Amino acid sequence: MKRVQPAAVLIVVLPILVFFVSLGVGAFPITPGQLGRALLSPLFPSLAAGLPEAAREIIFGIRLPRLLLALLAGAGLAVSGASLQALFKNPLVNEFTLGISSGAAFGASLSLVFLGSRVPPQFLAFAFAVGAVLIVLAVARSSDSPIVTLLLTGVIVSAFFSALLSLVEFFASPYALQSLFYWLMGNLSSSGWGPLALSLPLMAAGIAGLILMRWRLNVLSMSEEEAGALGVNVRREKLLVVGLATLITAAAVSVAGIIGWVGLIVPHLVRMMVGPDNRRVVPLSAALGAAFLMLADDLAKTLASSFEIPVGIFTSLIGIPFFIFLLRRSKRVWS
Helix, strand or coil, X not given: CCCCHHHHHXXXXXXXXHHHHHXXXXXXXXXXXXXXXXXXXXXXXXXXXXXXHHHHHHHHHHHHHHHHHHHHHHHHHHHHHHHHHHHHCCCCCCCCCCCHHHHHHHHHHHHHHHHCCCCCHHHHHHHHHHHHHHHHHHHHHCCCCHHHHHHHHHHHHHHHHHHHHHHHXXXXXXXXXXXXXXXXXXXXXXXXXXXXXXXXXXHXXXXXXXXXXXXXXXXXXXXXXXXXXXXXXXXXXXXXXXXXXXXXXXXXXXXXXXXXXXXXXXXXXXXXHHCCCHHHHHHHHHHHHHHHHHHHHHHXXXXXXXXXXXXXXXXXXXXXXXXXXXXXXXXXXXC
């Protein structure tokens, strides 16, 4: 326990540090003093005297909602990945493997392109994400090799919903197509308090639910007979884990687009640092996932001075070589 304690403390503290540093990062320079005064001004109005109005507007109107989205989306995708990997006893399973992200992206795109504000994108994203994962689970359950079939079916279902998404893009108007294309690459820049009003509570509820279930994930990692002997309703608990992961992914995709690799990289890294116990892996994955996506967003919006790289592209560019590195270093993590 003493060996992993420093790593656990570092992971917990990291998102807090990154959050406050990121509030000052961007095209408009904000000093630490201005940042502190702005954050405390709602409690102490006198601190707002002499503070540029633009600084307060940028902090509260642009950077704070964007950072909250990055924090909860990063935490949610990492927790979902860690929980699904533990549930299916496979380190390659995540929300993409089960077709959740593709289904959610298709549902949200239908709302954004054809329905406008009449149907919230979160509703259709969740509906199609649930449909995707139910198809995958139904096919895998009827197979003699459920895990292999799960992975293969997930690839097929993801390809199916990706084709439907391409069909939506084909029929979209030029203006809608431009917005949709940029959103699908993973985009945090369009976040504001309005779009986040529904998504953030859904992500927070899903994250809290999976963290509360972390000890049960250790039991669900056993065989169904062993878990049942310990008094766990295996079928109900599995459905609950998958449902919460689907809720988080749908809520994140509906407002931020497709952001890949967070749910695959972060849990692996946490297991390397603290071991395979899901009582620690799940909450620490939330903390590290939040820090990872906030840092990725900082780099995506500051590396180029004249434009902003979509954070989904940036996480993929980081994630692919980093995951190869993790695979070489983590051969015994799942043994």
